[in-house]
Amino acid sequence: MSHIIDRRKNDKGKSTGNRQKFLKRVENQIKKAIPDIISQESIKDSSTGGSVKVPVRGLEEPTFHHDPKTGKKQTVRPGNDKYSEGDRVPKPKGGGAGSGSGRGKGSNSPEVTEDEFTVVLSREEFLKYFFDDLALPNMVKKLMDSTENFEMRRAGYTRDSVPSRLNIKSSYQQSLGRRLALKGVLDKKLALLEEQLSLATDPAEKAALAEEVEKVRRQANTLPFFEDIDLRYNNFERVPIPVTSAVMFCIMDVSASMGQHEKDIAKRFFTLLYIFLTRQYKNVDLVFIRHHTEAKEVSEDEFFNSRESGGTVVAPSLKLMEQIMRSRYDDSWNVYCCQASDGDVWSKQDATECKQLLLENILPVIQYMAYIEISNNPRESDLWQAYSRISDDDSFSIRQVYEPFEIWPVFQGLFRKRSAV
Numbered sequence: 001m002s003h004i005i006d007r008r009k010n011d012k013g014k015s016t017g018n019r020q021k022f023l024k025r026v027e028n029q030i031k032k033a034i035p036d037i038i039s040q041e042s043i044k045d046s047s048t049g050g051s052v053k054v055p056v057r058g059l060e061e062p063t064f065h066h067d068p069k070t071g072k073k074q075t076v077r078p079g080n081d082k083y084s085e086g087d088r089v090p091k092p093k094g095g096g097a098g099s100g101s102g103r104g105k106g107s108n109s110p111e112v113t114e115d116e117f118t119v120v121l122s123r124e125e126f127l128k129y130f131f132d133d134l135a136l137p138n139m140v141k142k143l144m145d146s147t148e149n150f151e152m153r154r155a156g157y158t159r160d161s162v163p164s165r166l167n168i169k170s171s172y173q174q175s176l177g178r179r180l181a182l183k184g185v186l187d188k189k190l191a192l193l194e195e196q197l198s199l200a201t202d203p204a205e206k207a208a209l210a211e212e213v214e215k216v217r218r219q220a221n222t223l224p225f226f227e228d229i230d231l232r233y234n235n236f237e238r239v240p241i242p243v244t245s246a247v248m249f250c251i252m253d254v255s256a257s258m259g260q261h262e263k264d265i266a267k268r269f270f271t272l273l274y275i276f277l278t279r280q281y282k283n284v285d286l287v288f289i290r291h292h293t294e295a296k297e298v299s300e301d302e303f304f305n306s307r308e309s310g311g312t313v314v315a316p317s318l319k320l321m322e323q324i325m326r327s328r329y330d331d332s333w334n335v336y337c338c339q340a341s342d343g344d345v346w347s348k349q350d351a352t353e354c355k356q357l358l359l360e361n362i363l364p365v366i367q368y369m370a371y372i373e374i375s376n377n378p379r380e381s382d383l384w385q386a387y388s389r390i391s392d393d394d395s396f397s398i399r400q401v402y403e404p405f406e407i408w409p410v411f412q413g414l415f416r417k418r419s420a421v
Contacts, residue, residue: 246281250287
């Protein structure tokens with residue numbers, strides 16, 4: 001068998017196409033393994049990429065070889081003094097000793113195992129496979145309505161500006177072109193005058209021509225290096241740029257009924273939403289609000305790791321979110337909210353107040369809100385009943401989840417791509 005080996009030096013980016021082909025071949029295994037990448041790390045560190053293990057089976061690369069059925073071939077096998085071509089080679093006694101696929105005697109496990117190949121995904125590849133079939137609701141409409149910022153960008157050259165913006169290279173090119181053009185005109189004029197001077201016979205005419213020749217010669221030798229007409233300045237103009245910032249409010253119940261299991265489910269969902277937003281926006285702020293009978297803005301560590309006792313009142317957390325949103329973020333920010341709770345509230349009056357706060361104060365000014373109820377109770381909670389009356393899936397969606405394997409299907413259902421109207 002012959003192998004073609006390319007020993008040329010690799011140019012930058014030469015293997016990009018091969019990598020994309022390889023990822024295409026194993027993308028099914030990657031998609032199955034990606035949800036497990038989310039770990040106990042910080043939410044902001046979960047979108048940097050990750051490693052995915054896929055089976056070696058099917059990773060063989062195609063190779064070039066000679067057709068064994070055509071042509072006459074002669075081969076030399078160094079070191080062989082026992083066998084000739086066509087001899088049958090006996091199997092080694094006792095069977096093979098290699099590890100193979102785990103079927104030899106080297107393993108005491110009855111399971112058949114396979115070697116694995118680790119694929120390291122970059123951040124862009126991770127996000128592509130993670131959210132390739134998803135889309136944020138109303139994204140296009142929000143971006144069209146968003147406030148524009150402005151920045152200064154280069155826009156060619158101008159003849160008038162401040163000295164600090166002088167472009168030396170462009171100014172020198174203008175000066176060189178002007179001097180070459182003028183010198184060419186003066187050289188032609190000088191040649192014509194010298195010819196007339198050589199033909200002149202009248203002394204007065206010769207004196208006048210000689211004076212004119214000297215004048216033109218001085219002009220050709222004293223052309224100024226720079227004139228005001230040569231100067232070129234860098235020009236800048238103010239151009240609008242789209243707003244690419246978003247803020248994500250994470251609201252979670254931390255009362256006694258929310259155990260570590262419920263908090264782990266909530267964190268996984270918050271992480272998914274944050275990673276999703278980072279694919280759509282350049283800058284994403286996180287605001288953590290925890291509540292029991294009172295609401296408070298806290299750090300991420302305190303948000304997920306501390307625990308409170310007592311009852312649950314949800315309305316203060318929504319009021320605090322509205323206060324932070326109006327005082328800290330103007331209309332140029334795209335606002336998202338994700339609320340996690342087990343659904344238990346102090347009273348039906350609290351659930352009704354939450355519904356009114358969302359309808360009147362919060363939903364009209366934010367991009368999207370998702371509520372996940374972490375409970376396996378078949379009975380609908382008071383908060384679920386209140387929220388279900390205003391849920392429309394376009395700006396406010398509610399889902400119930402309790403086990404980790406349910407998170408990804410629920411997330412896909414919330415952010416599935418919707419057909420354009």
